Amino acid sequence: MKLMHVDASPKLEWSNSRALSRDFVALLRTRLPGLEVDYLDLSLRPPAHVSREFAIATYTPAAERSEAMKAVLAESDGLCQRLLAADLLVFAMPMYNWCMPSSFKAFIDAIVRAGVTYVIDAQGNYVGQLAGKKTLFITSRGADLRPGTPFAHLDALTPALRHAFGFIGVAEPRFVDAQPMQFSDPEARAAGLERAQQELAAVAEEWTAALRAAA
Numbered sequence: 001m002k003l004m005h006v007d008a009s010p011k012l013e014w015s016n017s018r019a020l021s022r023d024f025v026a027l028l029r030t031r032l033p034g035l036e037v038d039y040l041d042l043s044l045r046p047p048a049h050v051s052r053e054f055a056i057a058t059y060t061p062a063a064e065r066s067e068a069m070k071a072v073l074a075e076s077d078g079l080c081q082r083l084l085a086a087d088l089l090v091f092a093m094p095m096y097n098w099c100m101p102s103s104f105k106a107f108i109d110a111i112v113r114a115g116v117t118y119v120i121d122a123q124g125n126y127v128g129q130l131a132g133k134k135t136l137f138i139t140s141r142g143a144d145l146r147p148g149t150p151f152a153h154l155d156a157l158t159p160a161l162r163h164a165f166g167f168i169g170v171a172e173p174r175f176v177d178a179q180p181m182q183f184s185d186p187e188a189r190a191a192g193l194e195r196a197q198q199e200l201a202a203v204a205e206e207w208t209a210a211l212r213a214a215a
């Protein structure tokens with residue numbers, strides 16, 4: 001059983017999303033002995049942004065690509081293979097300007113690949129290749145964007161993640177959002193962290209039970 005764990009906060013040891021994802025993966029390791037973890041730090045190693053060369057190479061049929069095109073796609077190919085090799089996916093990130101950090105957007109642009117993470121079948125249907133992988137997004141927000149709050153409608157992060165990963169086959173991702181994490185209200189912050197920790201413990205239980213039942 002392999003898990004891919006991706007962090008994206010540049011706050012390193014001060015990051016809420018990193019602390020939550022680290023604890024979640026540690027908990028899963030205790031429940032699933034032998035779990036292999038492939039770790040990727042997008043803040044320290046952000047994927048290249050889409051270039052003119054990438055845009056041309058990615059839509060050139062694989063058999064017709066030059067060596068230079070293959071080289072341009074190599075980083076993206078590697079990231080796609082790491083995702084495809086994993087059974088479980090955990091992505092952690094801060095909310096920036098109501099959406100994702102740019103490193104995570106560059107990651108998405110690298111992993112949504114025609115003929116690799118999605119294919120078009122003979123009937124013209126788009127078929128995502130990540131179907132069946134248990135997927136969790138852990139996000140950390142300064143504000144409280146839960147349903148019914150004044151900022152709820154500004155959450156562009158949840159739908160962006162849901163749509164991009166849905167397109168490549170992730171049908172029912174789990175979301176655990178730590179909010180509000182701003183320091184101006186320490187009690188609300190502590191309660192938000194506690195809520196996120198409880199939700200993560202529940203996801204770990206659920207995943208463990210499902211994986212044991214399937215084994």
Ligand SMILES: Cc1cc2nc3c(=O)[nH]c(=O)nc-3n(C[C@H](O)[C@H](O)[C@H](O)COP(=O)(O)O)c2cc1C
Nearest residue numbers: 009015016017094095096097098140141142143181
């Ligand atoms: C550049 C920047 C933009 C941010 N934008 C938002 C935002 O749009 N909405 C929000 O609720 N919090 C925003 N925040 C606050 C972070 O989401 C919050 O501090 C979060 O806990 C950071 O996660 P981390 O601790 O894992 O880095 C922003 C923080 C920074 C540095």
